[in-house]
Amino acid sequence: MRVAIVVVLVGCTSSPGSMTKEQLGKLAFEDPGLSTPAGQACADCHAAKAAFRDPESDFSTSRGVIPTRFGSRNAPTALYARYIPPRTSDAAGSHGGLFWDGRANSLEEQALGPLLNPLEMNNPDRAAILANLRAASYAPAFRAVFGGAALDDPDTAVAHLTEAIAAYERSDELAPFTSKYDAYMAGTEALTDSEQRGLGLFEAHCASCHPPPLFTDFSYANLGIPKYANNRFLQQPPDLNPAGTAFVDHGLADGKFRTPTLRNVVRTGPFGHNGYFENVPYMLEFLNTRDVGTWAPPEVATGIDRSVGNLGLTSADVDDLYAFLTTLSDR
Ligand code: HEC
Ligand code: HEC
Numbered sequence: 001m002r003v004a005i006v007v008v009l010v011g012c013t014s015s016p017g018s019m020t021k022e023q024l025g026k027l028a029f030e031d032p033g034l035s036t037p038a039g040q041a042c043a044d045c046h047a048a049k050a051a052f053r054d055p056e057s058d059f060s061t062s063r064g065v066i067p068t069r070f071g072s073r074n075a076p077t078a079l080y081a082r083y084i085p086p087r088t089s090d091a092a093g094s095h096g097g098l099f100w101d102g103r104a105n106s107l108e109e110q111a112l113g114p115l116l117n118p119l120e121m122n123n124p125d126r127a128a129i130l131a132n133l134r135a136a137s138y139a140p141a142f143r144a145v146f147g148g149a150a151l152d153d154p155d156t157a158v159a160h161l162t163e164a165i166a167a168y169e170r171s172d173e174l175a176p177f178t179s180k181y182d183a184y185m186a187g188t189e190a191l192t193d194s195e196q197r198g199l200g201l202f203e204a205h206c207a208s209c210h211p212p213p214l215f216t217d218f219s220y221a222n223l224g225i226p227k228y229a230n231n232r233f234l235q236q237p238p239d240l241n242p243a244g245t246a247f248v249d250h251g252l253a254d255g256k257f258r259t260p261t262l263r264n265v266v267r268t269g270p271f272g273h274n275g276y277f278e279n280v281p282y283m284l285e286f287l288n289t290r291d292v293g294t295w296a297p298p299e300v301a302t303g304i305d306r307s308v309g310n311l312g313l314t315s316a317d318v319d320d321l322y323a324f325l326t327t328l329s330d331r
Contacts, residue, residue, distance in 0.1 A: 022164075022168050022170075024142060024168075025166065029165055030043045033136055034129065034132050040065035045114075051077050051079060051329070060228055066118075069119045069236065070231075070232035070236065071119040071233060074271070077263075079261070081169055082175055084097070087105060096218045098110040101252045107165070107170065111166060112162055115158075179264075179330050180326075181328050185212075191324075194319065201321045202324050219258075221257070222256045224299075224305075226276060234247055249299065249300075255303070265280060266326050266329060291310040
């Protein structure tokens with residue numbers, strides 16, 4: 001009986017020939033067999049049910065497939081990542097690039113990072129990824145989509161794997177535009193008074209870096225976020241974190257990180273590149289009072305952006321701003 005069920009499932013999930021690159025990419029994105037040892041999929045840190053970020057939000061940063069290992073940064077959402085342009089720099093500063101520091105120029109290039117990262121999916125090399133791929137239930141479909149030789153050598157196989165994952169990440173499933181804000185813009189739904197006031201405050205204080213429709217301009221800034229003492233990366237052994245507790249995350253340079261999208265933001269906690277802020281109101285309070293309140297010192301003190309930090313918002317304003325941000329959640 002059990003055998004029969006397995007055969008039926010394999011028959012419909014990987015019937016070679018009928019699958020698109022995007023469907024194949026979704027299977028790979030959700031496949032915990034692609035890590036070494038098996039056990040961690042992209043989807044574990046970018047879960048569809050949690051707005052494509054890490055549902056283990058009780059940790060500031062994500063746990064790897066080796067359960068004692070933690071990375072140094074908070075997992076961003078993979079939603080709307082298809083719009084992140086390659087990184088460019090000019091007199092006005094840097095712009096674009098994937099990861100908090102923009103070090104990957106495409107979704108394809110980005111996808112290789114976690115596969116080979118010892119703090120994440122921990123494959124030692126491309127040959128290990130290929131071995132995992134060959135064992136996958138969708139290996140026949142992989143050959144059907146990319147050709148009979150697609151799983152013959154590590155470089156080709158991994159290039160096709162990242163191509164398929166990126167095709168899935170570019171699909172409309174990861175860019176739904178189904179939020180209340182979108183309905184408001186389409187004229188089919190009204191904002192509440194509080195949300196409307198929040199939109200006004202947002203336009204005044206936030207939209208310069210987080211403009212609609214994506215709520216980011218992909219620029220970089222150092223917001224002066226404090227070092228997070230409980231970041232579990234700080235306790236990693238010297239081979240994984242040579243600087244130990246003295247580790248400082250400089251981002252792209254001088255503490256600058258790429259402005260993230262605020263779509264779905266209230267669902268993607270914790271907040272900031274190191275997960276310093278447990279919830280959005282706490283981060284809003286930081287943006288409001290960083291320069292006049294009693295906050296821990298910035299992790300990197302150079303070139304801190306002063307367009308936030310002393311906004312003079314009342315607590316009612318902060319509530320309204322928060323109410324507006326909730327309208328950015330897809331439904
Ligand atoms: C252990 C958790 C973990 C796993 C597994 C993981 N990621 Fe991530 N992901 C992260 C973290 C943390 C970052 C940010 C890292 C950085 O900026 O240095 C990130 C960044 C990203 C980004 C960039 C988003 C942006 O705004 O720049 C994308 C896209 C992404 N991951 C997709 C994937 C894909 C595809 C896989 C599987 C091949 C994957 N992730 C596996 C934690 C994870
Ligand atoms: C100078 C540009 C700039 C302005 C102005 C700005 N932000 Fe940001 N925002 C950023 C950058 C850059 C980050 C990432 C910083 C980091 O993690 O080090 C960020 C991060 C955030 C985050 C965390 C998102 C996440 O997924 O972790 C929230 C929430 C946020 N901003 C809301 C706002 C709000 C609300 C305002 C207006 C009160 C605002 N920002 C004004 C540039 C800006």
